Amino acid sequence: MxxxxxxxxxxxxxxxxxxxxxxxxxxxxxxxxxxxxxxxxxxxxxxxxxxxxxxxxxxxxxxxxxxxxxxxxxxxxxxxxxxxxxxxxxxxxxxxxxxxxxxxxxxxxxxxxxxxxxxxxxxxxxxxxxxxxxxxxxxxLLGRKNASEKIATFLLEMSDRLADSSCTGAIGPAKRFSLPFSRQQVADLLGLTIETVSRQFTKLKNDGVVELPSRREVEIVNRGALLALAG
Amino acid sequence: MxxxxxxxxxxxxxxxxxxxxxxxxxxxxxxxxxxxxxxxxxxxxxxxxxxxxxxxxxxxxxxxxxxxxxxxxxxxxxxxxxxxxxxxxxxxxxxxxxxxxxxxxxxxxxxxxxxxxxxxxxxxxxxxxxxxxxxxxxxxLLGRKNASEKIATFLLEMSDRLADSSCTGAIGPAKRFSLPFSRQQVADLLGLTIETVSRQFTKLKNDGVVELPSRREVEIVNRGALLALAG
DNA sequence: TTGCGTTTTTGATATCGGTCAAGGTCTGGG
DNA sequence: CCCAGACCTTGACCGATATCAAAAACGCAA
The missing domain is CATH 2.60.120.10 (Jelly Rolls)
Known part of the structure; x- marks a missing residue:
């Protein structure tokens, strides 16, 4: 070849x-x-x-x-x-x-x-x-959104982006996916600190909007709430 | 024609x-x-x-x-x-x-x-x-710079951009120029509020870094200081 | 399993920039 | 010239996020 x-x-x-x-x-x-x-x-x-x-x-x-x-x-x-x-x-x-x-x-x-x-x-x-x-x-996002809007927008974007590449045949945004980013990298993407990212993730989990089975895994439980938060 | x-x-x-x-x-x-x-x-x-x-x-x-x-x-x-x-x-x-x-x-x-x-x-x-x-x-700039770095970067960029279009024959960045932006528009460009923009302009003026002959006019007095602030 | 280094979470505090409010300045039209 | 409205500046205060610090959770290798 x-x-x-x-x-x-x-x-x-x-x-x-x-x-x-x-x-x-x-x-x-x-x-x-x-x-x-x-x-x-x-x-x-x-x-x-x-x-x-x-x-x-x-x-x-x-x-x-x-x-x-x-x-x-x-x-x-x-x-x-x-x-x-x-x-x-x-x-x-x-x-x-x-x-x-x-x-x-x-x-x-x-x-x-x-x-x-x-x-x-x-x-x-x-x-x-x-x-x-x-x-x-x-x-x-960087100039005008606050921390929770940034995180919500990020999770929705990930859900869309990672849907295509998984090739599981399912169409549409992924409900559960594996983040290719560490917390620090999420912070570098959103213009936040790692601590703020962590706190926002914890808050979304406590509010029942997402599940976080492990550090890199995300499951979107309430997509509507994320959409509302993203603005 | x-x-x-x-x-x-x-x-x-x-x-x-x-x-x-x-x-x-x-x-x-x-x-x-x-x-x-x-x-x-x-x-x-x-x-x-x-x-x-x-x-x-x-x-x-x-x-x-x-x-x-x-x-x-x-x-x-x-x-x-x-x-x-x-x-x-x-x-x-x-x-x-x-x-x-x-x-x-x-x-x-x-x-x-x-x-x-x-x-x-x-x-x-x-x-x-x-x-x-x-x-x-x-x-x-939007994600990682603070207000004074944003303003300094903005002024330097303006100085570069407006140099070309003036066609005065002078080569290089403009020392004095007329902003095409209101304070609110500068704020919208930098992800700040109008008040913060105003305060930063005043500070640069008081520190002798720029002159502000009128609302839209800027003269760069100390370009080195601006470069240092922009980071 | 244990132990160690890395990453993440959580907490306490500080600070930058936002918000609210008031006053000042510029500009154009009558 | 004077007025009205828009734009800008300044001040006081507040809150979201950064900063600093420490503990907890995780992951990997012995």
């Missing part, structure tokens, strides 16, 4: 519009790479390897201040693209939250390929616009 | 790569529109007119909660694109901050044109990626 064969299958969503010969060509310029949980994929201002497509797992994109405050500015799920094609360097660090498999492209190869395949660029543009919309609605 | 002739000239930055015939074609599908300060351009969930290119002036993109809290999620300056091509509806409202001139495209026309002109799509993709980067660094 050619390298990164799995990518090709998973990439169909992105590359629909490419014909088989083009898929093989894309196939040939990518390399599969495994990343274990907690390991970084791209360091800040490193521009040697830059574009990747997530096959399996979840990764975080973060920016930090010099004094160590961290903000998660994006989360990449399977089939998402990571990186910054076309000459710019990305301003975010990428770290795997779970063990992950990605398909990595050298930037030059990817850029050349994209320019020669407008359909791929069109797909990329649609995805980037969708990501921009998601990021903007997250700005609303 | 064909309609929207000004657009063509101003659009060169976006459309470089298009030949003259293509420029004329783009020219023919856009219409110039004036928007006075405070007037909306696209309402939330309205998808009749959707893509626009800013020729002159500054516009804000906002999202709001039902109970009236507002967050500015983006600011569009001359040559920026607004809207959401390719079938999706934008989740943000667009309101002019200053009197503005834009070139408006019906979504269908624009989509068709973009698909037939890969170079335009490529430019759009580059711009969208850059906007995503800017938005992500703003998330850091």
């Amino acid at each position: 050619t390298p990164c064969d799995t990518c090709v299958v998973r990439n169909r969503a992105i590359c629909s519009g490419l014909d088989d010969a083009e898929l093989v060509a894309l196939n040939n310029i990518g390399r599969r790479r495994n990343v274990t949980a907690g390991e970084p994929l791209i360091w800040e201002d490193d521009d040697s390897l830059l574009v990747a497509n997530v096959i399996e797992g979840v990764l975080k994109l973060t920016t930090s201040t010099e004094d160590g405050r961290e903000q998660i500015v994006g989360v990449a799920y399977p089939s998402d693209f990571i990186g910054r094609p076309f000459g710019q360097t990305s301003s975010a660090s990428v770290v795997a939250l779970t063990d992950a498999r990605v398909c990595v492209f050298s930037r030059n190869d990817f850029d050349r390929f994209a320019r020669e395949h407008p359909e791929l660029e069109h797909k990329l543009l649609e995805r980037t616009l969708a990501e921009l919309d998601r990021t903007r609605s997250w700005m609303m | 064909t309609p929207c002739d000004t657009c063509v000239v101003r659009n060169r930055a976006i459309c470089s790569g298009l030949d003259d015939a293509e420029l004329v074609a783009l020219n023919n599908i856009g219409r110039r529109r004036n928007v006075t300060a405070g007037e909306p351009l696209i309402w939330e969930d309205d998808d009749s007119l959707l893509v626009a290119n800013v020729i002159e002036g500054v516009l804000k993109l906002t999202t709001s909660t039902e109970d009236g809290r507002e967050q500015i999620v983006g600011v569009a300056y001359p040559s920026d694109f607004i809207g959401r091509p390719f079938g999706q509806t934008s989740s943000a409202s667009v309101v002019a901050l200053t009197d503005a001139r834009v070139c408006v495209f019906s979504r269908n026309d624009f989509d068709r044109f973009a698909r037939e002109h890969p170079e335009l799509e490529h430019k759009l993709l580059e711009r969208t990626l850059a906007e995503l980067d800017r938005t992500r660094s703003w998330m850091m």
Whole structure:
């Protein structure tokens, strides 16, 4: 098999519009790479390897201040693209939250390929616009929502996001799921401290809105209440 | 002259790569529109007119909660694109901050044109990626910076942004500029209240970091201090 | 199982920024 | 010029969330 064969299958969503010969060509310029949980994929201002497509797992994109405050500015799920094609360097660090498999492209190869395949660029543009919309609605959360609204919004988003990737055949948001985030990472995503996150989780549990069977497991008991809290 | 002739000239930055015939074609599908300060351009969930290119002036993109809290999620300056091509509806409202001139495209026309002109799509993709980067660094500000860091970062960003559009020939960040935002709008941009914004401005003035000749005018006296505060 | 390090929870306290209220300043129209 | 309304500033107070500290729960390896 050619390298990164799995990518090709998973990439169909992105590359629909490419014909088989083009898929093989894309196939040939990518390399599969495994990343274990907690390991970084791209360091800040490193521009040697830059574009990747997530096959399996979840990764975080973060920016930090010099004094160590961290903000998660994006989360990449399977089939998402990571990186910054076309000459710019990305301003975010990428770290795997779970063990992950990605398909990595050298930037030059990817850029050349994209320019020669407008359909791929069109797909990329649609995805980037969708990501921009998601990021903007997250700005609303960061700037204007209080702690309980943030937590409720987060749990609902997780419920939606993790529904697709489980492939259990069930349609719609997941009722029970496993968080790919530690409490600290939830805090970094929502612009809160770990203590506030913990207290809000405890409150939701005490109010009977969610069950927390273990640290990473969440079961949504009262979805309506969460929706009301999220605002 | 064909309609929207000004657009063509101003659009060169976006459309470089298009030949003259293509420029004329783009020219023919856009219409110039004036928007006075405070007037909306696209309402939330309205998808009749959707893509626009800013020729002159500054516009804000906002999202709001039902109970009236507002967050500015983006600011569009001359040559920026607004809207959401390719079938999706934008989740943000667009309101002019200053009197503005834009070139408006019906979504269908624009989509068709973009698909037939890969170079335009490529430019759009580059711009969208850059906007995503800017938005992500703003998330850091909203989630992790305190009030004085927010104000300092804001003033530096304004100084950079307004330098280009003034066309006075001076290179580099502007030392003195006119804010396109009211105090309330600065608050909506930074995730603060108007009172906190006002107090921080006063503090910077008292500390000799900036001069505030009038409500909208800012002169940066001590840029180093601002940089230190912004972190 | 035990023990140790990490993560999470819980509690006490402090503080930044929000809220409420009042007064001041700018601006445009009569 | 004067007035009215919008916008901005200032002050007093309060509360949500951060901070600091310690205990509890978990997970992994010996």
